[in-house]
Amino acid sequence: MENLNVFIIGITGGVGGQVARELRRRGDDVAGLIRKPEQAAALGEFGAEGRVGDLTAVSARELADLIGPADAILFSAGAGGSDMDATTAIDGDGVDKAIEAAHLAGVARFVLVSVFPEAWRDRNEGPGFEHYIRVKKGADVALSRSDLDWVILRPAALLDEPGRGTVALGPAEIHVEVSRADVAETLVEIVHEPGISRQILELTTGDTPIPLAVASNIRGDRA
Numbered sequence: 001m002e003n004l005n006v007f008i009i010g011i012t013g014g015v016g017g018q019v020a021r022e023l024r025r026r027g028d029d030v031a032g033l034i035r036k037p038e039q040a041a042a043l044g045e046f047g048a049e050g051r052v053g054d055l056t057a058v059s060a061r062e063l064a065d066l067i068g069p070a071d072a073i074l075f076s077a078g079a080g081g082s083d084m085d086a087t088t089a090i091d092g093d094g095v096d097k098a099i100e101a102a103h104l105a106g107v108a109r110f111v112l113v114s115v116f117p118e119a120w121r122d123r124n125e126g127p128g129f130e131h132y133i134r135v136k137k138g139a140d141v142a143l144s145r146s147d148l149d150w151v152i153l154r155p156a157a158l159l160d161e162p163g164r165g166t167v168a169l170g171p172a173e174i175h176v177e178v179s180r181a182d183v184a185e186t187l188v189e190i191v192h193e194p195g196i197s198r199q200i201l202e203l204t205t206g207d208t209p210i211p212l213a214v215a216s217n218i219r220g221d222r223a
């Protein structure tokens, strides 16, 4: 498998951190955006590089310079259910800025972690959650209209538990839940699979081994 140079926005997060470790384990070069210089040491322990910048403060040009000559950008940042302005700034405007930075840096491959549009709608989570869902959908729209080599992955509700190594992955799945570990492994497979391109895929708990689940979504390769 070809070694890649991957830049992760959200590298210190639950999903992003596990993707970074797995990519490094496979021999890829990994760097990512960190808000505080002291976050670099933990990344350095497994050979990933932290580059300092706040997504809400840097310009697209500055972000492009931080990204450098990457083969792919993974966007797994998020405001994490904080206030609506933060959601708009990070999950929405942050994606717009990263798309512009990808163009400026000349990086075509862009994998975005999004969310099921129907996630937890039955629970009436309130206006902040509705805003979050709206902003995430807006980011999907922006990326899908770009001319990048994009992939949008919509994981179900995230769990901090060991990965099963199996998932359900396809253009439309029923929203259940999925471990961050299985999301991370799926993202690593997707980043490495050029046959998955300009597609929206939904991901939840299931019984298909992750490499097979990803391979079965390669266009023209469906049963």
Ligand SMILES: NC(=O)c1ccc[n+]([C@@H]2O[C@H](COP(=O)([O-])OP(=O)(O)OC[C@H]3O[C@@H](n4cnc5c(N)ncnc54)[C@H](OP(=O)(O)O)[C@@H]3O)[C@@H](O)[C@H]2O)c1
Pocket: 009, 010, 011, 012, 013, 014, 015, 016, 033, 034, 035, 036, 053, 054, 055, 056, 075, 076, 077, 078, 079, 080, 090, 091, 113, 114, 115, 116, 154, 155, 156, 157, 158, 159
């Ligand atoms: N929670 C769910 O059930 C669920 C379901 C579906 C999809 N998702 C989506 O999945 C993605 C990953 O979730 P997660 O649980 O891994 O997220 P997380 O652990 O909350 O990580 C969020 C990441 O974003 C970074 N970040 C936040 N604000 C930033 C800023 N201004 N500049 C630079 N980086 C910033 C954080 O950096 P710091 O370490 O500096 O804070 C962290 O690395 C998110 O996009 C989320 O919306 C979540």
